[in-house]
Amino acid sequence: MFRWLFVFLLVAIVEIYAFQAFRTLTKVRSYQFVYIILNLVVIIYIVNGFFHFDRSVGQTKQSLFTIGLLLLTLVPKLLITFVMIVEDIYRVFSGTITRFLGDNDYGSFLPERRKFVSQIAVGLAAIPFVSFLYGMTIGKYNFKIIKQTLTFPDLPDNFDGFVLAQISDIHSGSFDNPEKIQYAINLINKQEFDVLLFTGDIVNTDATEMHPWVEMFKGLKNPTYGKYSILGNHDYGTYKNWPSDKALEDNFEAVKDLHRQIDFRLMLDEHVKIKKDNQEIALVGVENWGKNFGEKGDINKASENLTKEDFKILMSHDPTHWEYVVKNHEKHFQLTLAGHTHGFQFGIEIPGWLKWSPVQYVYKQWAGLYENLGRYIYVNRGFGFHAYPGRVGIWPEITIIELKKDKNVA
Known part of the structure; x- marks a missing residue:
């Protein structure tokens, strides 16, 4: 009262x-x-x-x-x-x-x-x-291409110039303009990349939210080394009351199947080897692990049989996973790709001058690139929107990351 x-x-x-x-x-x-x-x-x-x-x-x-x-x-x-x-x-x-x-x-x-x-x-x-x-x-569909070049001393030679494309936080249940979504799909397809990675939150809650958009997202081009995805916190369906546990479980299974329908391989605490001639890197995908949104992901299971020396790209939806677990992990994950924060969908960004959002008082890593002892995390600002039906200053993002070999290090 x-x-x-x-x-x-x-x-x-x-x-x-x-x-x-x-x-x-x-x-x-x-x-x-x-x-x-x-x-x-x-x-x-x-x-x-x-x-x-x-x-x-x-x-x-x-x-x-x-x-x-x-x-x-x-x-x-x-x-x-x-x-x-x-x-x-x-x-x-x-x-x-x-x-x-x-x-x-x-x-x-x-x-x-x-x-x-x-x-x-x-x-x-x-x-x-x-x-x-x-x-x-307008702002919620003001899609931006953000390009990054990252250099690693232990990147296999054959992967020098390898390009990743990342999208995150689709939140299909919030969409209201098919033309703008198709524009974004076309914008992605115009980019040159070797692998396409989606780092979670395909829906707000319900699998049916994605049904009107399946064919559109299925139109994302399939690059040479494939399309891979993981789950985000919203994909577990816990943001609404279900009539039964079975209904919740059925929805979760349907959400997972959405990834197959749009031709992405959903990774659930596992890894795959991407091979280029006689060399390879490991792509690791974990279920959602968030300090405040459920610690479901098992990075040890996902990286089983991988060594510290293997070059690894980790997909983990929530950047708090990197802060609390990954950045000091003994297996040395060279690059982590995350999303989740949306950059709060509100803030001010002037490249080279200013980057501010209220979300920075909650997340240490909230938008863009961060580094700790040679280990990087890139936090995508999100493709869609949720809660507030718009974006101010923090625009929807499509990330293009080129990996380069540091040839000055023996």
Whole structure:
């Protein structure tokens, strides 16, 4: 009860301050009335969406839209509230000084709100509003090709110039635009690569989410050395309530079969050898291992019979696996490919200057390339989207990684 009272008071404060800013900008009563009605409609829609969220159904396009609408309206108002509270602190301070140190013609204790402050507040609030709106309409399909070149002293000579393509976090249950998805498929197919790797989360929860997209993803070209995939945390179906354990298990089996349907080999705590002439590297795939999302993967089983000297590429969905297990593992995994974080689908990236997202306070490795004692992890920012139905600053990614031999090391 206290929690809901706190939420109600917070919303009330935010709405009051936002209305005060709007009222300072316009004295036209009809505009103010329309503002109030629109806000009431939005609030009722959002509250109704959260109270009627059905765990037996799971995430839907309506629930995605509800979250998007919440962020679209709440974040700008929070910014307005912050500016207005700062002004109120100034008004109280100024009124106190005037009352006790000024003349006796007091008038009102608090100075009137200044219109230019409200204009600044609304102007600042327009930035996240426009950003979230862009993210929900355009940004979520603003696919980017990101290329990396990684050099290793122990890469077999025949694999010098070997190219990996990586996608991650498809989240097919969130898609709403077939043309944009087909564009992304075509974009992948235009790239030159030797092997295509998918690092988990093919659905949000239910295997049926992928059914409308199977033929499209089956159209991904099959490179010389094949297509391989692993599971992500969402693929286990645990984000909704199932009528029975059997229904959950049946869905899990159906999710695994989706990989076959799109011509990927699903790797479940196992490895394969990729051979090029008389040399080989090992591709290792584990089930999901996440510090906060279930430690299912067994890296020791997956790398059985491999040695420290073997060159290994590990596919592991959650980057916390690398942080807690892989980066110091005795078998020396040279390269790990992960996803999972989506880069929070929100942040700022200016190559060579700035890379920031709120997710960095949760994950040490959250987007791009990281290294520890010559061992690398690359965290893909994700192909799809989930929860917030958009992307702001952290765009959907297709990764192309070229492996190079460090010939300066004997």
